[in-house]
Amino acid sequence: MVQFGGVDYFNIESLLSAEEKLVRDTVRDFVSNEVIPIIEKHYREGTFPSHLIRKMGELGLLGPTLPAKYGCAEMNNMSYGLIMQELERGDSSIRSFASVQSGLVMYPIFTFGSEAQKDHWLPKLASGEAVGCFGLTEPDFGSNPGGMKTRAEKKEGRYVLNGAKMWITNGTVADVAVVWAKLDGKVRGFLVEKGTKGFTAPEMKGKHSLRASVTSELVFQDCEIPEENILPGSSGLKSPLMCLDQARYGIAWGAMGSAMACYDAALNYAKSRVQFDKPIAAFQITQEKLVYMLTEITKGQLLVHQLGRLKDQGKQKAVQISMAKRNNVHVALEIARLARTVLGANGILDEYPVMRHMANLESVYTYEGTHDIHTLIIGADITGLPAFN
Amino acid sequence: MKLFVCVNQVPDTETKVKVGQDGKTIDRSEINLILNPYDEFAIEAALQLKDKFGGEVTYVSAGGDSHKEVIRKSLAMGGDKGIHIKTDSAGDSYSTAAILASALKDSGADIIFFGKQSIDYDDSAVGTMVAEMLGLPSASVVVKIDADEGAKKVICEREVEGGKETVELSLPCVITAQKGLNEPRYPSLKGIMAAKSKPIQEISAAPAEPLTEVIGMRKPAAKQGGRILGTDKSAVPELVRLLHEEAKVI
Numbered sequence: 219m220v221q222f223g224g225v226d227y228f229n230i231e232s233l234l235s236a237e238e239k240l241v242r243d244t245v246r247d248f249v250s251n252e253v254i255p256i257i258e259k260h261y262r263e264g265t266f267p268s269h270l271i272r273k274m275g276e277l278g279l280l281g282p283t284l285p286a287k288y289g290c291a292e293m294n295n296m297s298y299g300l301i302m303q304e305l306e307r308g309d310s311s312i313r314s315f316a317s318v319q320s321g322l323v324m325y326p327i328f329t330f331g332s333e334a335q336k337d338h339w340l341p342k343l344a345s346g347e348a349v350g351c352f353g354l355t356e357p358d359f360g361s362n363p364g365g366m367k368t369r370a371e372k373k374e375g376r377y378v379l380n381g382a383k384m385w386i387t388n389g390t391v392a393d394v395a396v397v398w399a400k401l402d403g404k405v406r407g408f409l410v411e412k413g414t415k416g417f418t419a420p421e422m423k424g425k426h427s428l429r430a431s432v433t434s435e436l437v438f439q440d441c442e443i444p445e446e447n448i449l450p451g452s453s454g455l456k457s458p459l460m461c462l463d464q465a466r467y468g469i470a471w472g473a474m475g476s477a478m479a480c481y482d483a484a485l486n487y488a489k490s491r492v493q494f495d496k497p498i499a500a501f502q503i504t505q506e507k508l509v510y511m512l513t514e515i516t517k518g519q520l521l522v523h524q525l526g527r528l529k530d531q532g533k534q535k536a537v538q539i540s541m542a543k544r545n546n547v548h549v550a551l552e553i554a555r556l557a558r559t560v561l562g563a564n565g566i567l568d569e570y571p572v573m574r575h576m577a578n579l580e581s582v583y584t585y586e587g588t589h590d591i592h593t594l595i596i597g598a599d600i601t602g603l604p605a606f607n
Numbered sequence: 608m609k610l611f612v613c614v615n616q617v618p619d620t621e622t623k624v625k626v627g628q629d630g631k632t633i634d635r636s637e638i639n640l641i642l643n644p645y646d647e648f649a650i651e652a653a654l655q656l657k658d659k660f661g662g663e664v665t666y667v668s669a670g671g672d673s674h675k676e677v678i679r680k681s682l683a684m685g686g687d688k689g690i691h692i693k694t695d696s697a698g699d700s701y702s703t704a705a706i707l708a709s710a711l712k713d714s715g716a717d718i719i720f721f722g723k724q725s726i727d728y729d730d731s732a733v734g735t736m737v738a739e740m741l742g743l744p745s746a747s748v749v750v751k752i753d754a755d756e757g758a759k760k761v762i763c764e765r766e767v768e769g770g771k772e773t774v775e776l777s778l779p780c781v782i783t784a785q786k787g788l789n790e791p792r793y794p795s796l797k798g799i800m801a802a803k804s805k806p807i808q809e810i811s812a813a814p815a816e817p818l819t820e821v822i823g824m825r826k827p828a829a830k831q832g833g834r835i836l837g838t839d840k841s842a843v844p845e846l847v848r849l850l851h852e853e854a855k856v857i
């Protein structure tokens with residue numbers, strides 16, 4: 219098989235530093251050699267390839283932007299984006315794992331945690347020795363997490379948690395859950411360790427999407443945790459939303475990875491599949507599809523590239539992240555669907571990556587703020603008229 | 608152990624090579640350059656010996672400024688420092704070997720590693736030429752290395768037509784690495800960051816004249832489509848005749 223050489227129609231490569239290219243190449247090789255050969259089997263069986271966790275840790279893909287003193291690589295945000303892009307070229311579930319671990323677990327511990335929490339958890343999470351999850355969504359509160367029902371109560375030097383979370387990536391396998399709950403009416407973050415009495419994390423079954431990722435419920439019934447397990451710096455709903463900004467940034471990059479994989483598959487297939495004595499790539503309709511895909515990939519790449527540079531200067535705005543997530547996931551899904559049509563019947567087979575990416579992207583479209591919610595966030599910003607509070 | 612690895616920069620295996628305007632060189636304008644794949648086995652071998660015996664790994668690359676990139680990538684995999692021998696003239700295997708040999712002659716190297724060949728010009732010559740110029744024993748196309756630091760020797764297994772040959776060399780020596788020698792590690796993110804602060808010394812190249820001159824370069828003729836002679840055994844005699852008379856392979 220030919221190695222994937224990237225999709226780069228506008229020489230965006232030339233905008234990367236030597237170090238950023240090296241990071242991208244390392245993850246690209248890792249995905250080609252270790253993810254792609256095994257991912258279809260995991261997808262089919264509905265299992266997460268947990269043997270990759272330590273390898274990702276060794277390569278430095280978990281919490282890559284955090285300081286070296288916690289065992290992290292201390293890379294810039296461009297590199298973080300490139301990592302996510304390459305991981306998602308393999309499968310959205312691998313990227314989801316890395317996003318959750320880096321943006322939704324390590325980031326809040328680093329940002330809102332005590333020194334003791336950071337020293338204890340960050341090195342383990344960076345190496346992959348420990349896995350984390352992020353519990354915000356509840357059965358009745360998805361797009362409006364502010365309404366959450368999960369409560370924390372202070373009692374004799376401990377916190378007691380009650381409530382339930384749903385749709386939590388890595389939940390069942392996590393050693394530590396970053397759980398958002400209301401304490402005296404205000405959203406705060408808590409660290410709940412696996413095995414704590416009153417805490418269970420049953421896996422949710424029956425997904426048609428992100429099948430190689432573990433998705434779980436988190437159930438708290440009079441779950442007592444030590445007082446020092448509150449994230450002291452967390453205060454209000456804006457704390458989990460800050461985490462989501464980290465993860466959404468990575469998703470905007472990741473979606474381009476899926477899109478590139480689908481475009482690459484469609485292009486190769488179209489050139490070799492002959493109908494009416496011609497490769498189907500010679501027909502104008504097929505060319506139109508391929509041109510659309512490549513154009514949207516190129517635009518999406520430039521969007522995240524500039525977003526990355528802004529983020530590295532600390533100048534990015536949340537609405538820009540919303541726009542990049544909204545656009546890139548949307549076009550990735552369109553590209554996956556078009557690629558599916560180019561492959562004809564073969565498009566539905568797991569011999570090709572296209573249908574898997576397409577099904578995965580349906581989750582990506584919804585999580586971390588649905589497409590509609592990002593529309594309304596940007597809409598509120600440009601009109602000054604919020605559609606919801 | 609004092610270990611040296613000579614690393615080269617070559618066009619990406621994915622690149623569609625175009626012959627330049629002069630008809631003698633490759634058009635380098637649109638090609639992506641990478642670390643020569645065989646050199647990765649050489650690097651991994653050196654790093655494993657360093658892990659086992661301690662010491663130091665130094666990378667050496669002769670070429671234009673872009674060669675610093677392959678030194679950086681090598682340093683990201685591990686090792687200690689780089690030497691960039693700056694030269695802009697293309698040269699041939701002989702002049703490249705002469706330049707490297709002159710830079711390495713007083714290095715005190717225990718082992719100098721190469722990839723068995725660079726995948727651009729495919730001469731498979733530089734490593735063994737350097738050994739010859741420095742008067743060192745060499746083993747090429749090596750798939751296994753057993754080093755004994757105390758006894759100052761290495762035992763190498765090398766690929767020969769239809770089998771394997773085991774050779775013993777005294778140190779210092781030159782080894783050229785073949786695929787299968789090991790599984791080269793990925794440059795980790797921490798390795799990439801660490802490489803930024805590892806020193807790369809730039810030196811000028813010793814004067815060396817090539818002994819050969821490229822007078823023409825062309826791409827192979829486009830592949831012809833296959834010919835179907837028949838679909839059952841009646842086609843066999845004609846197939847045999849054509850293989851014998853036309854293709855001259857039997």
Ligand SMILES: Cc1cc2nc3c(=O)[nH]c(=O)nc-3n(C[C@H](O)[C@H](O)[C@H](O)COP(=O)(O)OP(=O)(O)OC[C@H]3O[C@@H](n4cnc5c(N)ncnc54)[C@H](O)[C@@H]3O)c2cc1C
Pocket residue numbers: 318352353354355359360361362384385386387388428433581584585586587588589590591594605606
């Ligand atoms: C595979 C997977 C993994 C996930 N992982 C995690 C995780 O690790 N942690 C976590 O906390 N959550 C996770 N989620 C949950 C995810 O973030 C939520 O599903 C998402 O926020 C949407 O919530 P909902 O599904 O309840 O949809 P709802 O909020 O009920 O939305 C349903 C529909 O209504 C639309 N809608 C809602 N409000 C408005 C409005 N005001 N205006 C217009 N349209 C509106 C939405 O756009 C959507 O189309 C995951 C989800 C999936 C599918």
